[in-house]
Amino acid sequence: MTSIRLEGISKSFSGVKALEAIDLTIEPGELFTLLGPSGCGKTTLLRTIAGFYTQDAGHVYLGEECIDAVPPYRRDTGMVFQNYAVFPHMTVFENVAFGLRNRRVPGPELRRRVAQALTMARLSGYERRTPDQLSGGQQQRVGLARAMVIEPRVLLMDEPLSNLDAKLRIEMRGEIRDIQKQLGTTTVYVTHDQEEALVISDRIAVMKSGLIHQIGRPWEIYKNPGNTFVASFVGAMNFVEADAVGSAVAALGVHAGGREKVTLAFRPEELSLAAEGSRLPASGAAAGRPPVRIPGRLSRFTFTGPLISYTVECGGATLTVERHRPGPADLLAEGSAVEVVVPPEAILAFDSASGGRL
Amino acid sequence: MRRLGRPDFWTLVTLLGYLIVALLLVLPLFNIFKFSFLDKETGVLSLSNWREFFTKKYYSQSFLNTMFVSVGGTLGALVLGVPLALFTTRFRIFGRSLLSTLAVLALLSPPFIGAYSWIMLLGRRGFLRLFLLSLGIPFPPIYGPLGIILVYSLHYYPYVFLLTAGALTTVDRSLEEAAENLGARAWRRFFRVTLPLVLPSVTAGALIAFMMCLSNFDTPMIIGGNYRVLPTLAYNLFTSEVGERPGLASTVSILLILCASAVIFLQRYAAGRRKYASALLNRPVIKSLRGWSSIGAHLVSYLIVALSTLPLAIVVYFSFRKTSGPVFQAGLGLDSYLKVFREVPKTITNSLLFSAAAVVLIVVAGTLLGYVLARRRNVPAQVLDPLLMIPYMVPGTVIGIGFIIAFNRKPLFLLGTAAIIILAYFIRRLPYSVRSAASILKQIDPVLEEAGINLGAPPARTFRKVTLPLMLPGILSGAILSWVTAINEISASILLYVGRTMTMPIRIYLSVLDGYFGPASAMSTILLAVTGLSLFLVNRFFGLGRESLAG
Numbered sequence: 037m038t039s040i041r042l043e044g045i046s047k048s049f050s051g052v053k054a055l056e057a058i059d060l061t062i063e064p065g066e067l068f069t070l071l072g073p074s075g076c077g078k079t080t081l082l083r084t085i086a087g088f089y090t091q092d093a094g095h096v097y098l099g100e101e102c103i104d105a106v107p108p109y110r111r112d113t114g115m116v117f118q119n120y121a122v123f124p125h126m127t128v129f130e131n132v133a134f135g136l137r138n139r140r141v142p143g144p145e146l147r148r149r150v151a152q153a154l155t156m157a158r159l160s161g162y163e164r165r166t167p168d169q170l171s172g173g174q175q176q177r178v179g180l181a182r183a184m185v186i187e188p189r190v191l192l193m194d195e196p197l198s199n200l201d202a203k204l205r206i207e208m209r210g211e212i213r214d215i216q217k218q219l220g221t222t223t224v225y226v227t228h229d230q231e232e233a234l235v236i237s238d239r240i241a242v243m244k245s246g247l248i249h250q251i252g253r254p255w256e257i258y259k260n261p262g263n264t265f266v267a268s269f270v271g272a273m274n275f276v277e278a279d280a281v282g283s284a285v286a287a288l289g290v291h292a293g294g295r296e297k298v299t300l301a302f303r304p305e306e307l308s309l310a311a312e313g314s315r316l317p318a319s320g321a322a323a324g325r326p327p328v329r330i331p332g333r334l335s336r337f338t339f340t341g342p343l344i345s346y347t348v349e350c351g352g353a354t355l356t357v358e359r360h361r362p363g364p365a366d367l368l369a370e371g372s373a374v375e376v377v378v379p380p381e382a383i384l385a386f387d388s389a390s391g392g393r394l
Numbered sequence: 395m396r397r398l399g400r401p402d403f404w405t406l407v408t409l410l411g412y413l414i415v416a417l418l419l420v421l422p423l424f425n426i427f428k429f430s431f432l433d434k435e436t437g438v439l440s441l442s443n444w445r446e447f448f449t450k451k452y453y454s455q456s457f458l459n460t461m462f463v464s465v466g467g468t469l470g471a472l473v474l475g476v477p478l479a480l481f482t483t484r485f486r487i488f489g490r491s492l493l494s495t496l497a498v499l500a501l502l503s504p505p506f507i508g509a510y511s512w513i514m515l516l517g518r519r520g521f522l523r524l525f526l527l528s529l530g531i532p533f534p535p536i537y538g539p540l541g542i543i544l545v546y547s548l549h550y551y552p553y554v555f556l557l558t559a560g561a562l563t564t565v566d567r568s569l570e571e572a573a574e575n576l577g578a579r580a581w582r583r584f585f586r587v588t589l590p591l592v593l594p595s596v597t598a599g600a601l602i603a604f605m606m607c608l609s610n611f612d613t614p615m616i617i618g619g620n621y622r623v624l625p626t627l628a629y630n631l632f633t634s635e636v637g638e639r640p641g642l643a644s645t646v647s648i649l650l651i652l653c654a655s656a657v658i659f660l661q662r663y664a665a666g667r668r669k670y671a672s673a674l675l676n677r678p679v680i681k682s683l684r685g686w687s688s689i690g691a692h693l694v695s696y697l698i699v700a701l702s703t704l705p706l707a708i709v710v711y712f713s714f715r716k717t718s719g720p721v722f723q724a725g726l727g728l729d730s731y732l733k734v735f736r737e738v739p740k741t742i743t744n745s746l747l748f749s750a751a752a753v754v755l756i757v758v759a760g761t762l763l764g765y766v767l768a769r770r771r772n773v774p775a776q777v778l779d780p781l782l783m784i785p786y787m788v789p790g791t792v793i794g795i796g797f798i799i800a801f802n803r804k805p806l807f808l809l810g811t812a813a814i815i816i817l818a819y820f821i822r823r824l825p826y827s828v829r830s831a832a833s834i835l836k837q838i839d840p841v842l843e844e845a846g847i848n849l850g851a852p853p854a855r856t857f858r859k860v861t862l863p864l865m866l867p868g869i870l871s872g873a874i875l876s877w878v879t880a881i882n883e884i885s886a887s888i889l890l891y892v893g894r895t896m897t898m899p900i901r902i903y904l905s906v907l908d909g910y911f912g913p914a915s916a917m918s919t920i921l922l923a924v925t926g927l928s929l930f931l932v933n934r935f936f937g938l939g940r941e942s943l944a945g
Contacts, residue, residue, distance in 0.1 A: 088844055109847045109856075121845040125863045134859070135849030179845075186849060 037064035038099045038189040038222050040085065045094035047080055047246075054080045056246045057094070062224060062239075067216050069225045071233040072243035073269065078226045081243075082192050085224060087111045098189050109138075114183030114221075118195040120175040122167045122182075128154070129163040131178050135186035153185035156215055173204045180212065184219065191216070191223040197232065205229075209236050230270045234258060242266045264391035267301050267384065274307070274355045276300045277388060289325065290385040290394065297388040304358040306382035309334075309346060309366075312373045325380040330355070334372050348376055403854040407762045408774050414759065415781045417806075418821040422796025423651075423788070429799060430644035443645040453642070456622040457649065463542045463614070463623060464607035470547020471603040474698045475554025476596060481691045483562040486682045488692065493699045494559075495933065500702040501552035502875075502925055504882040504899055506612035507918045508545045510906045511705030512536055513617060514712065537619035545617060546607045548702040553606070554599035561595035562588070567678045594664050601661035608653055609789030611885035612899075616906055624650050625791040625885065632795050633889065640799065647792040654787040706922055713919040717912035730916035737913075738901055742920065745898040748812055749880035752819035756827045756876045759820075761869055764831025765857065769840065785825050790885030793818055797890060810892040818886040823876045834868035835861070871932045878928050882921060 040062040047055040055077045062068040070078035083089045085096055087108030096103050103111055114135075123131050132153055136146045154160050157177040167175055176196060183191055196212070197205045213236050216223050227233050233240050234254040241251045242265070250262040261267035264275070278285050278300050280292035285300075292298050312331060332350030344362040348355045355376050359366050368374065385394040433440040447453045478497070482490045500508075515522040516536035526533045536544065565588060573587045611625040618626065624646055631643035683691055713730050716723040734742075767779050785793070797818055801808035808814040838861065846856035884899035891900050898917050905914035 086844075086848055088847075107852070108844075109850050109852045111848075112850070113848060115845065115848040117841050117845060119839065119841060121839065121841040123842060123845070123860055134846070134851070138850035138855070182845075182849065192848075 037220055039064045039097075040068075040190055040222060040224065041095075041097040042081075042085075043095045043097070045081065045084060045091045045096065047077075047084060047089060047091050053246050055084070055091070058246075058248060060241065060248065060251070062222060064222055065220045066238045067213065067223045067225060067236060069227060069233045069237040069240045070243055071227060071230060071240050071270070073228060075245075076243040077246040078228075078243050079194055080246075082194055082224055082226045085190070086113050086115050086192050112186070112189045114186055114188035114191045116176070116179045116183050116191070116193040116196045118198055120167075120172070120179045120199070122170075122175045122178050124167050126166075127163065128159060128165050128167075128170070128178055131167070132182045132185050135182060139186065149185055153181040156184065156218075157181035158211075172200050173208060176200065176208065180215070184215065184221070187219075188221065191221050193223065193225045195226055195228070198227070198229070205232070212236065234270070242269060244269075261384065262393050264299060264301070264386045267386070272304050272356060272358075273301050274304065274353075276353050276355075285385075287325070288328065288380050288383055290383065292385075293394065295387065298394065299386040299388045299391075301384045301386060302378055302382045304345065304356040305360065306379060307355070307357040308359070308377045309348070309357055309368070310375045310377050312375055327380060328378040328383075330376045330378065332374060332376060334368055334370055334374050337368060337370050346374075348374060350376060402852075403857075404766055404770055407766050408770070408778060410759070411763045411766065411778045411782065412774075414821070414824070415778070415784070418817060419781070419784050419788075422793070422800040423784075425799040426644040426647050426792065426796050428644075429641050430648050432641055434639060434641050443641045446642060447645050447649075453627065453646075456624055456627045456646075459539065459621060460608060460623040460625075460653075463539050463546065463621075464604050466539070466543035467546025467550060467607040468600050468604040470543055471551040471554045472596070472600055474547060474551035474702075475599065475603075476558055478551070478555045478695055478698050479558035479562055481695045483559050484678065484681060485688075485691050486680055487695050490695075493695055494555075495929070496699050496703050497552040497555055499922075499926055499929060500549065500699075500706065502878050502882070502929060503706055503922055504612065504884060504918075505545060505549045505610055506616055506884060506899065506903055506906070507709055507922070508549050508702075508705040509541075509613045509616040510902075510911070510914065511708045512541060512545060513906075514708055514911060515705075516541075537617060538621050539618075541617040541619075542614050542621065542623075545613045546603075546610070548705070549613075550603035550606050551698070551702065553602045554596065557595045557599035557602075558592055561592035563678065565591050565678055570678065597664040598661055601657055601664060605654060605657045605661065608657065609650065609791070609885075611789070611791050611888075612903065616903070624653075625789055628791050628795060629889065632798075640795075643795055644799075647789075647795055650789050650792055651787055654789065658787050709915050709918045710922065712911060713915035715912065715915075720909040720911065722912065730912035733913050734916045734920075738896070738917075740894070741896045741898050741901045741917070744812070744895060745881055745921075748816050748819065748895075748897060749877055751812075751816045752823070752880045753873050753877045755816070755820045756823050756880075757869060757873045760824055760827025760872070760876075761831045761862075761865065763824075764828045765835060765861070767828060768832040768835035769843075782828050783825050785821055785823075790818075790822060790883065790887075791889065793822060794886040794889030797886070809890075810895065812895050814890050815887050815895055815897070818890055819880040819883055822883065822886060823879055826879075827872055827876055830868060830872045831865065834865050838864050867935070871935070874928045874932045878925050881924055 040060075042058050042060040045055055045058040046053070058081060070081055072078050080089060084091050087103070087106065091104075098111070123134065126134070129150060132150045133146055136149060141149070151160070154163065157180050159174065159177050159181060162170070162174065167178070170178065176199075179196070193212070197208055200208060209232055225233075225236060234257070237254055239251060239253055240257050242249045242257060244265055250257060250266045252260070257266065257270050261270065267273045268275070276299070278298050280290075280295050280298045285292055285298060288300075290298060290300070310329065330350045332348040332355065334346055335349045335354075336347035338345040338347075339362075342360065344359045344366055346357045346359070346368070348357060357376055386392060387394060430443050431439055431441065433442045478493070481487055482493060487493070513536065514520055516533070517523065518535045518537075520536070523533050523535065569591070570583055570587055573583045578586060609625060611629060614621060614623045614626050615629070628643045628646040628650065631639040631646065682688075712722065714726045714728070715730075716725045716727040717729050717733075763778070763782060766775050767782070788796075797814055798809065800806065801814055808817070842860055842864070843856050846860040847853065851859060882899060884903060887897055888900050888903065891897065898921055902914045902917050902921070905911070905917070
């Protein structure tokens, strides 16, 4: 089990900054995810650790060893690629054995370890197949087995599931997590899928424009986003610009600190709808502060099976409200007048100018 | 992307590339350049060669001659190539793959075989001409510009045919359907939609044909009579026993290079615009013709291919005719072959050995350099790229002249050796090999190599274990095509050979000059057999890629 330490990593591509002074420590045995939209620098950072890119400034440490000058083929990282990168001219067995052969592992041990890795990746019996005889999911399992079998110091996964269909993706992310925990190999996982990141990670770094915006456990990232970008990128979020001068905002427990404007945010699943002018359920009053009621018009009604998603036009803002486990009473007509009920404890406040959390 | 400054295996390959360019291209070409500016009397720098070329009609006329036969040959190639492409791709033509194989065989056979075959048919004593005369139809001997244009057209039309056919099969059917849906009738559809879409490819094919006509040496030498073109002029000026003029020959060489460069430039431009092929392809429909139109389409297609295959058939036939000295006798026999094996077996082994040696060099250097150009986008590789393409622009005659000037003194004395011929084969074919290796690599995802490296294989081992096996089919088919061009090469080797390094094409050429058509036919048939067999192998195992032929 090895830690990864990045110190002030910067990288530009023909003048465009891809990474700006990234500092990051990944703990031994951790499954650490780099999450962000495309072009945020997450893959660049991963490839810098692998040695495929050389940073313009900064240092990469594996454990205590600085690996800046170590060529990629000696870094002892196991990489899993987005498009599998399974060697098409080799059988499954030869693909998995490739790294061991480079390390001159003797025959009997090689066969034992390949068999073990294939078992772990649920590919036993496929040894003699060639990649064109495998499905996408199976090819990615070969990619995974091939990276694991060398028992690398760290595993690097570059959007390993993004080429698979939705159902397989959910199945495989569970498998990857199980295998990673079983091996205990420090793993850096790159994805743009926030749900995948929440499910799979021990910790997440949310990136944008070459910068890390927040590092934290999935729960923290979701429940306690550090700025509006993280709040909007991870999960769905409603934003409302609010005037902070009066007492209305202070009444919600938001400390505006002399700002004129604040951005208030709340997640769709925290909200509920009430018919205009109706009474509130008693639970709202129990929390101390009364819930906020925002009048509006239901503009779109979307039924997805487990939940109903309502889009409500409230003055200038468009809010999304989710009703889980809906019943017949929740089948509201588009165009009807409603009130969005916001519990005060669900409200997150951000500086409107900087996007930072208050 | 790449870590600059850390030397590895590929740095070495890049250096090797520069060494090849310096020794086999820069040195000979620089010498030619220098010679063209040296006065023949005084040896000082002067423009006298250039002045002489452009003021003496004897010389400048050959420039106009070259243009005339090249334009003529190209137009002929278009007239033959475009209809054949259209008919075989859009209509159901019985035996179309046979037609296309025969066209490629005609293309890859040496032009001089076609040239002297036409002499046997329509030369002064050509039997077809004599037959026509006996019917009372006057027919002038084929020697001269019309003969050259005839041979060029029939030899180079496959370039137009292959590129046009390729484009025609990648025009999205929905485009033509859209035109039809909007009310365009068949002819209008063809001229307003289909033709404009394939025009860049037609142009590219025509320019390659033009380029080949421009630099061809053997056809005008054999069938041209006294009609001088630039390559034959350069050859004569350089080798003439009385009053050889290396300076003037160099001037002619440079003119040839300039013309060729202009054509290459145009060709790249035309090819660069060939971007219409769509990825999500609705293949065009192949229409079944009925009645007269079907007969007409078949007739035209078969006639074109038959005309271009006829010279080869004639040669094969005459190789089995009995001979007595230079005169063909009635009846069939193996006289000519026995004569060849008895008198000049060395030329056969020379041809095989030199070509094999060149192919090994071409494959190794071409593959490694192709890798550098495709995968290393650093400055040295980017500079090397256009340098390695220089041989495209240098006709074989010019390579020959340059090699003689460059390698006639120590420490690089190579005159009269097999090495100088092998190196000429090598450098002439190298750009094709580099290009084809690079284009194969473009279809191999670089991420596979990253996976290899990530799993602990250093760059050279990754290349050997991952990249090379994936490239192998393409490399092998490229190697066979290189083999075919090497074994048929004449325009450089005819300047570089001495008695003991004579090859089959040179022997054939000399036999034709001496009027010994029998042994020439036998040896040509051997060459054709080697060529045909090689093509068969490529086609059988890899399929003929258009880019490997058309560069």
